[in-house]
Amino acid sequence: MAVVQTRALTKLFNKGEVGAVVGVDLESREGEFLVLLGPSGSGKTTLLRMIAGLEEPTSGEILIGGRVVNDLTPRERRIAMVFQSYALYPHLTVLGNITFPLKAQRMSRIEREKKADWAASLLGIGHLLARKPRELSGGERQRVALARAIVREPALFLLDEPLSNLDAKLRASARTELEQFQKRVATTTIYVTHDQVEAMAMGDRVVVMNKGSVRQIGTPAEVYDDPSDTFVATFLGSPPMNLLEHDNVIVGFRPEHFFPTTHLAGKAAVPADIRAADREGPYVPLRFRVGHEEYLGAERILYGRLDGGAFDGKTAISRMSSTHGASFPAESLHAFAVREGDLKFFDRETGTRTKRVPLE
Amino acid sequence: MSALGRQRWLGPAMFLPAILYVVALVGVPFVLAFLYSVGDVKVGSVGYHFVGLSNFASVLQNPTFRRALSNSFVFTVSSQVLVLVGANILALALKNAFPGRRFVRFLILLPWVAPVSIGSIGWKWILDSLYSVVNWVLIRLHLVNAFSPPMYLGEPRLAMISVILVHTWHMLPFATVIILAGWTAIPRDIPEAAAVDGARFFRRLFQIELPMMLPIINVAVLFGVIFTFTDMTVVYILTRGGPYDTTQVLPSLAFFTGILGSDLAEGAAISLFLVPLLVIVAWLMLRSAHRAEVT
Numbered sequence: 270m271a272v273v274q275t276r277a278l279t280k281l282f283n284k285g286e287v288g289a290v291v292g293v294d295l296e297s298r299e300g301e302f303l304v305l306l307g308p309s310g311s312g313k314t315t316l317l318r319m320i321a322g323l324e325e326p327t328s329g330e331i332l333i334g335g336r337v338v339n340d341l342t343p344r345e346r347r348i349a350m351v352f353q354s355y356a357l358y359p360h361l362t363v364l365g366n367i368t369f370p371l372k373a374q375r376m377s378r379i380e381r382e383k384k385a386d387w388a389a390s391l392l393g394i395g396h397l398l399a400r401k402p403r404e405l406s407g408g409e410r411q412r413v414a415l416a417r418a419i420v421r422e423p424a425l426f427l428l429d430e431p432l433s434n435l436d437a438k439l440r441a442s443a444r445t446e447l448e449q450f451q452k453r454v455a456t457t458t459i460y461v462t463h464d465q466v467e468a469m470a471m472g473d474r475v476v477v478m479n480k481g482s483v484r485q486i487g488t489p490a491e492v493y494d495d496p497s498d499t500f501v502a503t504f505l506g507s508p509p510m511n512l513l514e515h516d517n518v519i520v521g522f523r524p525e526h527f528f529p530t531t532h533l534a535g536k537a538a539v540p541a542d543i544r545a546a547d548r549e550g551p552y553v554p555l556r557f558r559v560g561h562e563e564y565l566g567a568e569r570i571l572y573g574r575l576d577g578g579a580f581d582g583k584t585a586i587s588r589m590s591s592t593h594g595a596s597f598p599a600e601s602l603h604a605f606a607v608r609e610g611d612l613k614f615f616d617r618e619t620g621t622r623t624k625r626v627p628l629e
Numbered sequence: 630m631s632a633l634g635r636q637r638w639l640g641p642a643m644f645l646p647a648i649l650y651v652v653a654l655v656g657v658p659f660v661l662a663f664l665y666s667v668g669d670v671k672v673g674s675v676g677y678h679f680v681g682l683s684n685f686a687s688v689l690q691n692p693t694f695r696r697a698l699s700n701s702f703v704f705t706v707s708s709q710v711l712v713l714v715g716a717n718i719l720a721l722a723l724k725n726a727f728p729g730r731r732f733v734r735f736l737i738l739l740p741w742v743a744p745v746s747i748g749s750i751g752w753k754w755i756l757d758s759l760y761s762v763v764n765w766v767l768i769r770l771h772l773v774n775a776f777s778p779p780m781y782l783g784e785p786r787l788a789m790i791s792v793i794l795v796h797t798w799h800m801l802p803f804a805t806v807i808i809l810a811g812w813t814a815i816p817r818d819i820p821e822a823a824a825v826d827g828a829r830f831f832r833r834l835f836q837i838e839l840p841m842m843l844p845i846i847n848v849a850v851l852f853g854v855i856f857t858f859t860d861m862t863v864v865y866i867l868t869r870g871g872p873y874d875t876t877q878v879l880p881s882l883a884f885f886t887g888i889l890g891s892d893l894a895e896g897a898a899i900s901l902f903l904v905p906l907l908v909i910v911a912w913l914m915l916r917s918a919h920r921a922e923v924t
Contacts, residue, residue, distance in 0.1 A: 342824070349825065350822065350825045353818075356816065356822035358819065358837055360841055369826055370826035373827035421827070
């Protein structure tokens, strides 16, 4: 078990900035599931590859378990990595794949097979040991890749979008399994993904990256409820946070915090929403002209414009449970509201969080 | 004619030139060679008498033929081993980017692009008994005796080694290109995964990369075997089979006997000795090419 630390870690490429990493300071905690989240090209995979020793940093330091590992080969770093493609050895059987890292350690055959059995049974692939990778389904390959990673009990797990090659249904169950598996082996894990649902569901903490730098590090609740800048605010959440320009600030609020006042009346009577209870403050009334509605089964999403007041004409999105029965025909005007505590304020120039200003 | 009727004829019509080509330039000579080998044809003779297998019997008793037969195997096996090792090392050196890589790749490909005859003539001068540049250098370095330098093409053993090395020089680029292609076809993830799994260079090379390239290496080797077994250019230009027929291989001996020596029948019998072997190699080649496709 070990923690990873990076100090001002930078990787620049000759051909432009896609995938570059600029001055990243990061510190994982013991046994933590740390998720690197960002759009493609944000440098998250490059960062992971530098930690693995597959990519040489331009500058900065990487520490694993308190030791600077910049000059160590991947072999000497005692890490295990699961690749997006799984990178199974196609000419070896599943058993051959799982025992390969042990062979590289010159472990005896008997011990190797004992270890492989342990890893295979942990992941429920004991019956597949004699097969070749091409005879396996996507989910089975992913398990073999995981078994190969855990078999030598590494100090650190690095996972590069291991679920992105699975179909949607399998991905959800694999996500839960992977998370439980990580808790069981309690190995510090760094997990790269561009999927915010994965990040929120699995991560103990989430590192949000964009254009090579870290935008925010925090628990899923922190990065979602308390975004440090407009990038984090819009990258997390679907639909993203409403951002409305107002003088020299940008005012943001989540679509689910923006609801009709009729809904509000019911809510106030039943204080079921505990989190809402500590967000003090009165409601900010806003008039909302509905453009169109998306019915998504569990929820309804309204797209439209604000009408009158400080935000006249600005587009906004409201998201509510589909148990809310009212109808919102196109072009109809409704009284909506946001709780004052749910408003976030960002600097208009830098996009970073700033002090609350009164809205006239 | 209806569109369907036209289509029925169009396919075979487009295909016909290829068939004609193969029949005229491969099929007919092959049948002729077979007929000659069981007849008594000489250049200029008019009649044809069936003589059974007597040509084969006489060929087999000829020590020059037996020498050529064993030379053919020595020539093919040793040049292919050298090519295989050399091509893998070259491909390994050329697979990673470095400044000037394109130029070096071009240089390495040159021997393959240049006509064999020109290359071989160049080598003939390099290895010449009087003007050899190799000997000139070795004498200046005091590595060989200035009064009796090695005669690269004049001593049986050295001549065979020279023929093998020149042919290797000629075949190397082709095998390098094939193996390089095989290497680039390996997803980058896989050697990386092996590195993270703790495998050092040689374990990655011998346990991961080379086994993954095996089907492609097979194709390179089988192609090389066919090209080498049927080639006579290098022998013909460098040594003319000499000294005293010690560097003859089957194709050159067939040429010398059948065409230059006018004994078409015996020449045909010699060249037909290659057929069973080439059939086996061709079959193996098709099989491994098919396997390379499915995996």
